[in-house]
Amino acid sequence: MxxxxxxxxxxxxxxxxxxxxxxxxxxxxxxxxxxxxxxxxxxxxxxxxxxxxxxxxxxxxxxxxxxxxxxxxxxxxxxxxxxxxxxxxxxxxxxxxxxxxxxxxxxxxxxxxxxxxxxxxxxxxxxxxxxxxxxxxxxxxxxxxxxxxxxxxxxxxxxxxxxxxxxxxxxxxxxxxxxxxxxxxxxxxxxxxxxxxxxxxxxxxxxxxxxxxxxxxxxxxxxxxxxxxxxxxxxxxxxxxxxxxxxxxxxxxxxxxxxxxxxxxxxxxxxxxxxxxxxxxxxxxxxxxxxxxxxxxxxxxxxxxxxxxxxxxxxxxxxxxxxxxxxxxxxxxxxxxxxxxxxxxxxxxxxxLKKKEFIVVPISWKDTVLNLTEFVSNLVKKVIRPFIKHSWKTFTVLFMIFLVVFTKFNQYPSEIEFPYTNNNIFGGNWLVQSNNEDYRWVAKEASVQMEQPPNQNKLVISGYIPDNFKEVKNVKVIVNDMLLSDVSIQPGSLDLQVELESNNSELDKKLVVQIVFNDVHKPLESDADQREMSALISKISID
Incomplete structure:
Protein backbone atom coordinates (compact mmCIF):
# COMPACT_ATOMS: atom_id res chain seq x y z
CA MET A 1 0.00 0.00 0.00
CA LEU A 353 -6.91 -11.59 -38.53
CA LYS A 354 -7.22 -7.89 -37.67
CA LYS A 355 -3.93 -7.37 -39.48
CA LYS A 356 -5.39 -8.67 -42.75
CA GLU A 357 -6.94 -5.88 -44.80
CA PHE A 358 -10.09 -7.00 -46.58
CA ILE A 359 -11.51 -3.56 -47.30
CA VAL A 360 -10.50 -0.04 -46.28
CA VAL A 361 -13.06 2.74 -46.04
CA PRO A 362 -12.31 6.18 -44.49
CA ILE A 363 -14.17 6.82 -41.26
CA SER A 364 -15.65 10.11 -42.60
CA TRP A 365 -19.42 9.68 -42.61
CA LYS A 366 -19.74 11.13 -46.10
CA ASP A 367 -17.27 8.63 -47.56
CA THR A 368 -18.92 5.86 -45.55
CA VAL A 369 -22.38 6.69 -46.89
CA LEU A 370 -21.04 6.88 -50.47
CA ASN A 371 -19.32 3.51 -50.12
CA LEU A 372 -22.35 1.90 -48.54
CA THR A 373 -24.56 3.33 -51.30
CA GLU A 374 -22.23 1.89 -53.93
CA PHE A 375 -22.17 -1.45 -52.11
CA VAL A 376 -25.99 -1.64 -51.97
CA SER A 377 -26.23 -0.62 -55.62
CA ASN A 378 -23.83 -3.38 -56.66
CA LEU A 379 -25.71 -5.86 -54.48
CA VAL A 380 -28.98 -5.00 -56.22
CA LYS A 381 -27.40 -5.21 -59.69
CA LYS A 382 -25.50 -8.47 -59.17
CA VAL A 383 -27.71 -10.42 -56.77
CA ILE A 384 -31.25 -9.17 -56.32
CA ARG A 385 -32.04 -7.91 -59.83
CA PRO A 386 -31.03 -11.14 -61.64
CA PHE A 387 -33.01 -13.10 -59.07
CA ILE A 388 -36.28 -11.25 -59.64
CA LYS A 389 -35.60 -10.73 -63.36
CA HIS A 390 -37.54 -7.46 -63.41
CA SER A 391 -40.71 -9.41 -62.59
CA TRP A 392 -43.36 -7.51 -60.62
CA LYS A 393 -45.00 -10.85 -59.86
CA THR A 394 -41.86 -12.10 -58.08
CA PHE A 395 -41.44 -8.76 -56.37
CA THR A 396 -45.05 -8.82 -55.16
CA VAL A 397 -44.66 -12.31 -53.71
CA LEU A 398 -41.40 -11.40 -51.93
CA PHE A 399 -42.87 -8.15 -50.65
CA MET A 400 -45.97 -9.91 -49.28
CA ILE A 401 -43.72 -12.40 -47.47
CA PHE A 402 -41.78 -9.48 -46.03
CA LEU A 403 -45.01 -7.76 -44.90
CA VAL A 404 -46.29 -10.90 -43.19
CA VAL A 405 -42.98 -11.52 -41.37
CA PHE A 406 -42.55 -7.86 -40.42
CA THR A 407 -46.15 -7.53 -39.21
CA LYS A 408 -45.94 -10.75 -37.24
CA PHE A 409 -42.69 -9.67 -35.60
CA ASN A 410 -44.17 -6.32 -34.53
CA GLN A 411 -47.56 -7.67 -33.46
CA TYR A 412 -48.54 -7.78 -29.79
CA PRO A 413 -50.62 -10.71 -28.50
CA SER A 414 -54.10 -10.63 -27.02
CA GLU A 415 -53.33 -13.81 -25.07
CA ILE A 416 -50.14 -14.86 -23.30
CA GLU A 417 -49.75 -18.35 -21.91
CA PHE A 418 -46.40 -19.31 -20.43
CA PRO A 419 -43.87 -20.37 -21.50
CA TYR A 420 -43.81 -17.39 -23.88
CA THR A 421 -40.71 -16.72 -25.95
CA ASN A 422 -41.12 -13.14 -27.24
CA ASN A 423 -39.40 -11.20 -24.46
CA ASN A 424 -39.72 -7.87 -26.29
CA ILE A 425 -43.21 -7.36 -24.86
CA PHE A 426 -42.22 -7.72 -21.19
CA GLY A 427 -41.06 -4.97 -18.85
CA GLY A 428 -40.48 -4.49 -15.14
CA ASN A 429 -39.54 -7.31 -12.80
CA TRP A 430 -40.43 -10.51 -14.62
CA LEU A 431 -37.94 -13.08 -13.38
CA VAL A 432 -36.01 -15.40 -15.68
CA GLN A 433 -38.19 -18.18 -17.05
CA SER A 434 -37.27 -21.69 -18.13
CA ASN A 435 -38.52 -22.97 -21.48
CA ASN A 436 -40.39 -25.80 -19.78
CA GLU A 437 -42.14 -23.71 -17.08
CA ASP A 438 -45.82 -22.92 -17.62
CA TYR A 439 -45.62 -19.83 -15.42
CA ARG A 440 -43.40 -16.82 -14.79
CA TRP A 441 -42.53 -15.20 -11.48
CA VAL A 442 -43.13 -11.50 -10.79
CA ALA A 443 -41.22 -9.48 -8.20
CA LYS A 444 -43.61 -6.73 -7.05
CA GLU A 445 -44.14 -5.01 -10.41
CA ALA A 446 -44.21 -6.15 -14.00
CA SER A 447 -45.70 -4.96 -17.27
CA VAL A 448 -46.59 -6.45 -20.63
CA GLN A 449 -47.58 -4.97 -23.99
CA MET A 450 -50.72 -6.46 -25.52
CA GLU A 451 -53.39 -5.75 -28.12
CA GLN A 452 -57.09 -5.49 -27.36
CA PRO A 453 -59.16 -6.92 -30.20
CA PRO A 454 -62.42 -5.17 -31.17
CA ASN A 455 -65.36 -5.87 -28.84
CA GLN A 456 -63.25 -7.79 -26.33
CA ASN A 457 -63.27 -5.83 -23.08
CA LYS A 458 -62.27 -8.18 -20.26
CA LEU A 459 -58.66 -8.61 -19.06
CA VAL A 460 -58.07 -11.91 -17.25
CA ILE A 461 -54.88 -12.57 -15.25
CA SER A 462 -54.38 -16.08 -13.86
CA GLY A 463 -51.68 -17.26 -11.51
CA TYR A 464 -50.82 -18.49 -8.05
CA ILE A 465 -49.49 -17.15 -4.74
CA PRO A 466 -47.70 -19.76 -2.56
CA ASP A 467 -49.04 -20.32 0.95
CA ASN A 468 -45.93 -18.91 2.65
CA PHE A 469 -46.07 -15.59 0.76
CA LYS A 470 -47.78 -13.85 3.68
CA GLU A 471 -46.34 -10.45 2.74
CA VAL A 472 -48.32 -10.30 -0.52
CA LYS A 473 -51.76 -8.88 0.34
CA ASN A 474 -52.75 -6.50 -2.45
CA VAL A 475 -52.52 -6.20 -6.22
CA LYS A 476 -53.24 -3.33 -8.58
CA VAL A 477 -53.84 -3.58 -12.31
CA ILE A 478 -52.94 -0.47 -14.31
CA VAL A 479 -53.70 -0.25 -18.03
CA ASN A 480 -52.22 2.59 -20.10
CA ASP A 481 -51.45 4.47 -16.85
CA MET A 482 -55.06 4.16 -15.61
CA LEU A 483 -55.78 2.28 -12.36
CA LEU A 484 -58.52 -0.22 -13.23
CA SER A 485 -58.32 -2.62 -10.29
CA ASP A 486 -57.10 -2.48 -6.68
CA VAL A 487 -58.00 -5.59 -4.69
CA SER A 488 -56.91 -7.53 -1.62
CA ILE A 489 -55.57 -11.02 -2.25
CA GLN A 490 -54.65 -14.14 -0.27
CA PRO A 491 -52.33 -17.09 -0.89
CA GLY A 492 -53.75 -19.55 -3.37
CA SER A 493 -55.09 -19.23 -6.88
CA LEU A 494 -54.94 -15.78 -8.44
CA ASP A 495 -57.84 -14.92 -10.76
CA LEU A 496 -58.14 -11.25 -11.67
CA GLN A 497 -60.87 -10.10 -14.04
CA VAL A 498 -60.69 -6.46 -15.05
CA GLU A 499 -63.12 -4.55 -17.24
CA LEU A 500 -61.35 -2.58 -19.98
CA GLU A 501 -62.52 0.46 -21.84
CA SER A 502 -64.58 -0.61 -24.82
CA ASN A 503 -62.74 -1.01 -28.08
CA ASN A 504 -65.46 -0.32 -30.65
CA SER A 505 -63.07 0.32 -33.52
CA GLU A 506 -62.23 -2.21 -36.19
CA LEU A 507 -58.53 -2.19 -35.23
CA ASP A 508 -56.67 -3.75 -32.33
CA LYS A 509 -55.88 -1.30 -29.54
CA LYS A 510 -52.39 -1.32 -28.01
CA LEU A 511 -52.28 -1.68 -24.22
CA VAL A 512 -49.55 -1.58 -21.59
CA VAL A 513 -50.75 -3.75 -18.70
CA GLN A 514 -49.01 -3.27 -15.34
CA ILE A 515 -49.41 -5.72 -12.44
CA VAL A 516 -48.30 -4.18 -9.12
CA PHE A 517 -48.19 -6.14 -5.86
CA ASN A 518 -47.81 -4.44 -2.48
CA ASP A 519 -44.69 -6.41 -1.49
CA VAL A 520 -42.38 -9.34 -2.22
CA HIS A 521 -41.79 -12.52 -0.26
CA LYS A 522 -38.35 -12.43 1.35
CA PRO A 523 -36.88 -15.94 1.47
CA LEU A 524 -35.32 -17.44 4.57
CA GLU A 525 -31.57 -18.06 4.58
CA SER A 526 -32.30 -21.79 4.50
CA ASP A 527 -34.48 -21.56 1.36
CA ALA A 528 -32.94 -22.98 -1.80
CA ASP A 529 -34.32 -20.17 -3.98
CA GLN A 530 -33.05 -16.82 -2.71
CA ARG A 531 -34.97 -14.70 -5.20
CA GLU A 532 -37.56 -12.21 -3.92
CA MET A 533 -40.95 -12.87 -5.56
CA SER A 534 -44.58 -11.81 -5.26
CA ALA A 535 -46.55 -14.30 -7.36
CA LEU A 536 -46.36 -16.52 -10.40
CA ILE A 537 -48.40 -15.70 -13.49
CA SER A 538 -49.54 -18.48 -15.80
CA LYS A 539 -51.80 -16.68 -18.29
CA ILE A 540 -52.90 -13.19 -19.33
CA SER A 541 -55.69 -12.83 -21.86
CA ILE A 542 -58.17 -10.32 -23.24
CA ASP A 543 -61.54 -11.99 -23.74
Missing amino acids: KQLFSKSTSNEQMYFSDLINGKENNFDFIRFLAATLVIFSHAFPLTGNVDLLLILSNGQTSLGDLSVFIFFVISGYFITQSFHYSKSIFHYIKARLLRIFPGLIVAICITTFVIGPLATSLTLSEYFADKGTYKYLESIFLYPMHWYLPGVFENNVYSSSVNGSLWSIPFEFMFYILVALLGIFSLLNKKTTLLLFNLLIIIVFFDYWPLSMTHFWGLELKTIFELLLYFVAGMLVFYYKEKIPYSNFFAMISIVVLYLTVYTGGLKEIFVFFGTYLIFYLGYNLNVKTWKFYRYGDFSYGLYIYAFPVQQYICFLYGGDMNPYVNFLLAFVIALILSILSWNLVEKRALN
Missing part, protein backbone atom coordinates in the same frame (compact mmCIF):
# COMPACT_ATOMS: atom_id res chain seq x y z
CA LYS A 2 2.88 2.35 0.78
CA GLN A 3 4.33 1.74 -2.67
CA LEU A 4 0.92 2.22 -4.32
CA PHE A 5 0.46 5.68 -2.90
CA SER A 6 4.10 6.80 -2.85
CA LYS A 7 4.88 10.28 -4.10
CA SER A 8 5.82 10.97 -7.69
CA THR A 9 9.45 11.84 -8.34
CA SER A 10 8.34 15.12 -9.90
CA ASN A 11 6.65 18.06 -8.16
CA GLU A 12 4.74 18.92 -11.32
CA GLN A 13 1.07 17.99 -11.49
CA MET A 14 0.63 14.99 -13.74
CA TYR A 15 -2.48 14.11 -15.74
CA PHE A 16 -3.68 10.76 -17.06
CA SER A 17 -2.55 11.73 -20.56
CA ASP A 18 1.03 12.07 -19.28
CA LEU A 19 1.10 8.43 -18.23
CA ILE A 20 0.01 6.79 -21.49
CA ASN A 21 2.79 4.64 -22.85
CA GLY A 22 1.45 2.01 -25.25
CA LYS A 23 0.78 -1.32 -23.54
CA GLU A 24 2.53 -0.26 -20.34
CA ASN A 25 -0.55 -0.03 -18.13
CA ASN A 26 -2.40 -2.18 -15.62
CA PHE A 27 -5.80 -2.48 -17.34
CA ASP A 28 -5.36 -6.09 -18.45
CA PHE A 29 -4.64 -7.06 -14.86
CA ILE A 30 -7.63 -5.01 -13.60
CA ARG A 31 -9.90 -6.83 -16.06
CA PHE A 32 -8.46 -10.16 -14.94
CA LEU A 33 -9.07 -9.22 -11.30
CA ALA A 34 -12.63 -8.12 -12.12
CA ALA A 35 -13.31 -11.44 -13.88
CA THR A 36 -11.98 -13.26 -10.81
CA LEU A 37 -14.29 -11.24 -8.55
CA VAL A 38 -17.22 -12.20 -10.75
CA ILE A 39 -16.40 -15.88 -10.12
CA PHE A 40 -16.09 -15.22 -6.39
CA SER A 41 -19.40 -13.36 -6.35
CA HIS A 42 -21.26 -16.06 -8.31
CA ALA A 43 -20.00 -18.77 -5.96
CA PHE A 44 -22.45 -17.55 -3.31
CA PRO A 45 -25.85 -17.59 -5.08
CA LEU A 46 -24.88 -20.75 -6.98
CA THR A 47 -24.39 -22.56 -3.66
CA GLY A 48 -27.46 -21.06 -1.99
CA ASN A 49 -25.65 -18.25 -0.17
CA VAL A 50 -25.69 -14.44 -0.40
CA ASP A 51 -22.92 -12.34 -1.97
CA LEU A 52 -20.77 -10.67 0.70
CA LEU A 53 -20.98 -7.15 -0.76
CA LEU A 54 -24.75 -7.55 -1.11
CA ILE A 55 -24.89 -8.17 2.64
CA LEU A 56 -22.47 -5.37 3.55
CA SER A 57 -24.18 -2.82 1.29
CA ASN A 58 -27.65 -3.75 2.51
CA GLY A 59 -28.70 -5.06 -0.88
CA GLN A 60 -27.30 -2.22 -3.02
CA THR A 61 -25.14 -4.31 -5.34
CA SER A 62 -23.02 -7.44 -5.51
CA LEU A 63 -19.31 -7.88 -6.16
CA GLY A 64 -20.23 -9.40 -9.51
CA ASP A 65 -22.25 -6.39 -10.61
CA LEU A 66 -19.53 -4.01 -9.42
CA SER A 67 -16.99 -5.97 -11.46
CA VAL A 68 -19.22 -5.68 -14.54
CA PHE A 69 -19.31 -1.91 -14.01
CA ILE A 70 -15.50 -1.95 -14.04
CA PHE A 71 -15.56 -3.83 -17.37
CA PHE A 72 -17.88 -1.24 -18.90
CA VAL A 73 -15.87 1.76 -17.68
CA ILE A 74 -12.65 0.34 -19.15
CA SER A 75 -14.46 -0.70 -22.30
CA GLY A 76 -15.89 2.79 -22.82
CA TYR A 77 -12.37 4.23 -22.82
CA PHE A 78 -10.67 1.70 -25.06
CA ILE A 79 -13.53 1.19 -27.53
CA THR A 80 -13.65 4.94 -28.13
CA GLN A 81 -9.88 4.94 -28.57
CA SER A 82 -10.17 1.98 -30.94
CA PHE A 83 -12.61 3.85 -33.19
CA HIS A 84 -10.44 6.97 -33.36
CA TYR A 85 -7.35 4.93 -34.23
CA SER A 86 -9.09 2.66 -36.76
CA LYS A 87 -8.29 3.14 -40.43
CA SER A 88 -11.93 2.65 -41.39
CA ILE A 89 -15.34 1.84 -40.03
CA PHE A 90 -14.99 -1.69 -41.37
CA HIS A 91 -11.63 -2.08 -39.62
CA TYR A 92 -13.31 -1.05 -36.35
CA ILE A 93 -16.25 -3.44 -36.83
CA LYS A 94 -13.92 -6.29 -37.81
CA ALA A 95 -11.85 -5.76 -34.66
CA ARG A 96 -14.93 -5.79 -32.45
CA LEU A 97 -16.40 -8.90 -34.10
CA LEU A 98 -13.12 -10.77 -33.82
CA ARG A 99 -12.81 -9.92 -30.12
CA ILE A 100 -16.32 -10.97 -29.09
CA PHE A 101 -17.55 -13.80 -31.27
CA PRO A 102 -14.83 -16.46 -31.80
CA GLY A 103 -14.35 -17.10 -28.08
CA LEU A 104 -18.10 -16.85 -27.43
CA ILE A 105 -19.01 -19.31 -30.20
CA VAL A 106 -16.56 -21.93 -28.93
CA ALA A 107 -17.71 -21.45 -25.29
CA ILE A 108 -21.37 -21.89 -26.24
CA CYS A 109 -20.59 -24.98 -28.32
CA ILE A 110 -18.56 -26.54 -25.48
CA THR A 111 -21.41 -25.81 -23.06
CA THR A 112 -23.97 -27.35 -25.43
CA PHE A 113 -22.08 -30.40 -26.65
CA VAL A 114 -19.77 -31.24 -23.72
CA ILE A 115 -21.13 -29.91 -20.41
CA GLY A 116 -24.78 -30.31 -21.42
CA PRO A 117 -24.62 -34.06 -22.13
CA LEU A 118 -22.60 -34.61 -18.93
CA ALA A 119 -25.02 -32.73 -16.69
CA THR A 120 -28.47 -33.36 -18.19
CA SER A 121 -31.05 -35.53 -16.46
CA LEU A 122 -32.25 -36.69 -19.89
CA THR A 123 -30.83 -39.54 -21.88
CA LEU A 124 -28.41 -38.52 -24.61
CA SER A 125 -30.95 -39.34 -27.33
CA GLU A 126 -33.60 -37.21 -25.55
CA TYR A 127 -31.14 -34.37 -25.01
CA PHE A 128 -30.02 -34.19 -28.64
CA ALA A 129 -33.59 -34.63 -29.91
CA ASP A 130 -34.86 -31.71 -27.82
CA LYS A 131 -35.33 -28.42 -29.71
CA GLY A 132 -34.12 -26.51 -26.64
CA THR A 133 -30.62 -27.91 -27.15
CA TYR A 134 -30.28 -26.20 -30.51
CA LYS A 135 -32.24 -23.12 -29.46
CA TYR A 136 -29.49 -22.46 -26.92
CA LEU A 137 -27.02 -22.18 -29.83
CA GLU A 138 -28.92 -19.06 -30.99
CA SER A 139 -27.14 -17.25 -28.15
CA ILE A 140 -24.17 -17.06 -30.54
CA PHE A 141 -26.05 -14.18 -32.22
CA LEU A 142 -26.61 -12.39 -28.85
CA TYR A 143 -30.17 -11.24 -29.60
CA PRO A 144 -31.91 -12.95 -27.93
CA MET A 145 -29.87 -14.84 -25.39
CA HIS A 146 -31.05 -18.24 -24.15
CA TRP A 147 -30.24 -19.53 -20.70
CA TYR A 148 -31.39 -23.14 -20.53
CA LEU A 149 -30.39 -26.51 -21.86
CA PRO A 150 -32.85 -29.41 -21.49
CA GLY A 151 -32.47 -31.11 -18.11
CA VAL A 152 -29.10 -29.44 -17.41
CA PHE A 153 -28.43 -28.41 -13.79
CA GLU A 154 -32.14 -28.72 -13.03
CA ASN A 155 -31.44 -29.94 -9.48
CA ASN A 156 -28.83 -27.27 -8.72
CA VAL A 157 -29.62 -24.52 -6.22
CA TYR A 158 -29.54 -22.01 -9.08
CA SER A 159 -31.26 -23.98 -11.81
CA SER A 160 -32.40 -21.02 -13.89
CA SER A 161 -29.30 -20.59 -16.06
CA VAL A 162 -26.51 -22.63 -17.65
CA ASN A 163 -24.25 -19.61 -18.21
CA GLY A 164 -25.60 -16.52 -16.49
CA SER A 165 -22.41 -14.51 -17.09
CA LEU A 166 -23.27 -14.04 -20.76
CA TRP A 167 -26.06 -11.56 -19.88
CA SER A 168 -23.74 -8.54 -20.16
CA ILE A 169 -22.29 -9.31 -23.62
CA PRO A 170 -25.34 -8.16 -25.67
CA PHE A 171 -25.19 -4.81 -23.85
CA GLU A 172 -21.45 -4.52 -24.52
CA PHE A 173 -21.89 -5.22 -28.24
CA MET A 174 -24.78 -2.76 -28.44
CA PHE A 175 -22.47 -0.03 -27.12
CA TYR A 176 -19.86 -0.95 -29.73
CA ILE A 177 -22.52 -0.25 -32.35
CA LEU A 178 -23.43 3.03 -30.64
CA VAL A 179 -19.81 4.21 -30.80
CA ALA A 180 -19.68 3.29 -34.50
CA LEU A 181 -22.89 5.24 -35.26
CA LEU A 182 -21.70 8.30 -33.35
CA GLY A 183 -18.37 8.11 -35.19
CA ILE A 184 -19.90 7.69 -38.66
CA PHE A 185 -22.00 10.83 -38.20
CA SER A 186 -19.10 12.83 -36.69
CA LEU A 187 -20.74 12.92 -33.26
CA LEU A 188 -18.06 10.99 -31.39
CA ASN A 189 -16.50 13.96 -29.58
CA LYS A 190 -16.23 15.71 -26.23
CA LYS A 191 -19.47 17.70 -26.48
CA THR A 192 -21.68 14.78 -27.51
CA THR A 193 -20.17 12.46 -24.89
CA LEU A 194 -20.63 15.04 -22.13
CA LEU A 195 -24.23 15.67 -23.21
CA LEU A 196 -24.94 11.93 -23.30
CA PHE A 197 -23.39 11.51 -19.84
CA ASN A 198 -25.60 14.24 -18.38
CA LEU A 199 -28.73 12.80 -20.00
CA LEU A 200 -27.93 9.36 -18.60
CA ILE A 201 -27.45 10.83 -15.11
CA ILE A 202 -30.96 12.29 -15.30
CA ILE A 203 -32.43 9.00 -16.57
CA VAL A 204 -30.58 6.69 -14.15
CA PHE A 205 -30.25 8.79 -11.00
CA PHE A 206 -33.73 10.34 -11.14
CA ASP A 207 -35.44 7.35 -12.80
CA TYR A 208 -36.85 9.61 -15.51
CA TRP A 209 -37.80 8.10 -18.84
CA PRO A 210 -40.67 9.88 -20.67
CA LEU A 211 -41.49 7.09 -23.17
CA SER A 212 -43.60 3.98 -22.53
CA MET A 213 -41.06 1.75 -24.30
CA THR A 214 -39.40 -0.56 -21.76
CA HIS A 215 -37.26 -2.83 -23.98
CA PHE A 216 -34.98 -2.43 -26.98
CA TRP A 217 -33.65 -5.41 -28.96
CA GLY A 218 -35.12 -7.55 -26.20
CA LEU A 219 -32.95 -5.85 -23.54
CA GLU A 220 -34.44 -3.94 -20.63
CA LEU A 221 -34.00 -0.20 -21.16
CA LYS A 222 -33.35 0.41 -17.47
CA THR A 223 -30.31 -1.89 -17.58
CA ILE A 224 -29.17 -0.43 -20.93
CA PHE A 225 -29.12 3.08 -19.46
CA GLU A 226 -27.39 1.98 -16.25
CA LEU A 227 -24.58 0.13 -18.03
CA LEU A 228 -24.29 2.81 -20.71
CA LEU A 229 -23.69 5.38 -17.96
CA TYR A 230 -20.56 3.48 -16.86
CA PHE A 231 -19.49 2.97 -20.48
CA VAL A 232 -19.87 6.70 -21.21
CA ALA A 233 -17.93 7.52 -18.02
CA GLY A 234 -14.99 5.67 -19.59
CA MET A 235 -15.53 7.58 -22.85
CA LEU A 236 -15.37 10.86 -20.94
CA VAL A 237 -12.02 9.90 -19.41
CA PHE A 238 -10.70 9.28 -22.93
CA TYR A 239 -11.72 12.77 -24.06
CA TYR A 240 -10.69 14.61 -20.90
CA LYS A 241 -7.56 12.65 -19.96
CA GLU A 242 -5.46 15.82 -20.42
CA LYS A 243 -7.62 17.56 -17.79
CA ILE A 244 -7.95 14.82 -15.14
CA PRO A 245 -5.11 14.97 -12.58
CA TYR A 246 -3.25 11.87 -11.50
CA SER A 247 -3.41 12.41 -7.75
CA ASN A 248 -2.78 10.20 -4.73
CA PHE A 249 -5.03 12.50 -2.72
CA PHE A 250 -7.98 12.09 -5.11
CA ALA A 251 -7.47 8.32 -5.09
CA MET A 252 -7.52 8.23 -1.28
CA ILE A 253 -10.66 10.40 -1.18
CA SER A 254 -12.29 8.06 -3.72
CA ILE A 255 -11.58 5.02 -1.53
CA VAL A 256 -13.03 6.73 1.55
CA VAL A 257 -16.16 7.91 -0.26
CA LEU A 258 -16.83 4.51 -1.83
CA TYR A 259 -16.33 2.81 1.52
CA LEU A 260 -18.86 5.15 3.16
CA THR A 261 -21.47 4.57 0.45
CA VAL A 262 -21.38 0.84 1.16
CA TYR A 263 -23.07 1.67 4.47
CA THR A 264 -24.88 4.95 3.73
CA GLY A 265 -26.28 4.13 0.28
CA GLY A 266 -25.62 5.44 -3.22
CA LEU A 267 -22.76 3.03 -3.98
CA LYS A 268 -23.73 2.41 -7.62
CA GLU A 269 -24.31 6.10 -8.32
CA ILE A 270 -21.13 7.30 -6.62
CA PHE A 271 -19.09 4.56 -8.30
CA VAL A 272 -19.75 6.25 -11.66
CA PHE A 273 -17.50 9.11 -10.51
CA PHE A 274 -15.16 7.91 -7.78
CA GLY A 275 -14.97 4.31 -8.98
CA THR A 276 -14.12 5.46 -12.50
CA TYR A 277 -11.35 7.69 -11.15
CA LEU A 278 -9.89 4.81 -9.11
CA ILE A 279 -9.94 2.46 -12.12
CA PHE A 280 -7.82 4.82 -14.20
CA TYR A 281 -5.62 5.82 -11.28
CA LEU A 282 -4.73 2.17 -10.77
CA GLY A 283 -4.60 1.53 -14.51
CA TYR A 284 -1.92 4.18 -14.98
CA ASN A 285 -0.31 3.88 -11.53
CA LEU A 286 3.41 4.58 -11.71
CA ASN A 287 4.33 2.18 -8.94
CA VAL A 288 2.25 -0.87 -9.89
CA LYS A 289 3.68 -2.44 -13.02
CA THR A 290 1.61 -5.42 -14.06
CA TRP A 291 1.87 -4.94 -17.84
CA LYS A 292 4.27 -7.88 -18.07
CA PHE A 293 1.18 -9.91 -17.21
CA TYR A 294 -0.02 -9.26 -20.78
CA ARG A 295 2.91 -11.13 -22.35
CA TYR A 296 1.26 -14.40 -21.26
CA GLY A 297 -2.08 -13.47 -22.82
CA ASP A 298 -5.37 -11.72 -22.12
CA PHE A 299 -7.27 -14.31 -20.10
CA SER A 300 -10.04 -12.12 -18.62
CA TYR A 301 -12.62 -12.73 -21.38
CA GLY A 302 -12.16 -16.50 -21.34
CA LEU A 303 -12.29 -16.50 -17.54
CA TYR A 304 -15.56 -14.58 -17.69
CA ILE A 305 -17.37 -16.72 -20.28
CA TYR A 306 -16.29 -20.14 -18.98
CA ALA A 307 -16.47 -19.76 -15.20
CA PHE A 308 -20.26 -19.83 -14.70
CA PRO A 309 -20.95 -23.21 -16.38
CA VAL A 310 -17.85 -24.62 -14.64
CA GLN A 311 -19.21 -23.42 -11.28
CA GLN A 312 -22.61 -24.91 -12.07
CA TYR A 313 -21.03 -28.23 -13.07
CA ILE A 314 -19.03 -28.35 -9.83
CA CYS A 315 -22.28 -27.77 -7.89
CA PHE A 316 -23.86 -30.55 -9.97
CA LEU A 317 -21.08 -32.95 -9.02
CA TYR A 318 -21.44 -32.00 -5.34
CA GLY A 319 -25.19 -32.64 -5.44
CA GLY A 320 -26.10 -28.94 -5.53
CA ASP A 321 -25.01 -28.05 -2.00
CA MET A 322 -21.44 -26.99 -1.23
CA ASN A 323 -19.20 -24.40 0.40
CA PRO A 324 -18.97 -21.22 -1.75
CA TYR A 325 -15.24 -20.80 -1.10
CA VAL A 326 -14.53 -24.34 -2.30
CA ASN A 327 -16.65 -23.69 -5.37
CA PHE A 328 -14.72 -20.50 -6.10
CA LEU A 329 -11.27 -22.07 -5.74
CA LEU A 330 -12.07 -25.14 -7.86
CA ALA A 331 -13.87 -23.12 -10.53
CA PHE A 332 -11.14 -20.48 -10.72
CA VAL A 333 -8.44 -23.06 -11.42
CA ILE A 334 -10.49 -24.93 -14.04
CA ALA A 335 -11.78 -21.72 -15.71
CA LEU A 336 -8.25 -20.30 -15.79
CA ILE A 337 -7.01 -23.38 -17.63
CA LEU A 338 -9.91 -23.09 -20.10
CA SER A 339 -9.24 -19.37 -20.57
CA ILE A 340 -5.56 -20.04 -21.32
CA LEU A 341 -6.59 -22.63 -23.93
CA SER A 342 -9.23 -20.27 -25.31
CA TRP A 343 -6.71 -17.45 -25.66
CA ASN A 344 -4.01 -19.49 -27.35
CA LEU A 345 -6.20 -21.69 -29.54
CA VAL A 346 -9.07 -19.34 -30.42
CA GLU A 347 -8.95 -15.68 -29.35
CA LYS A 348 -5.34 -14.82 -30.22
CA ARG A 349 -5.59 -16.50 -33.61
CA ALA A 350 -8.81 -14.64 -34.36
CA LEU A 351 -7.29 -11.30 -33.33
CA ASN A 352 -4.37 -11.91 -35.70
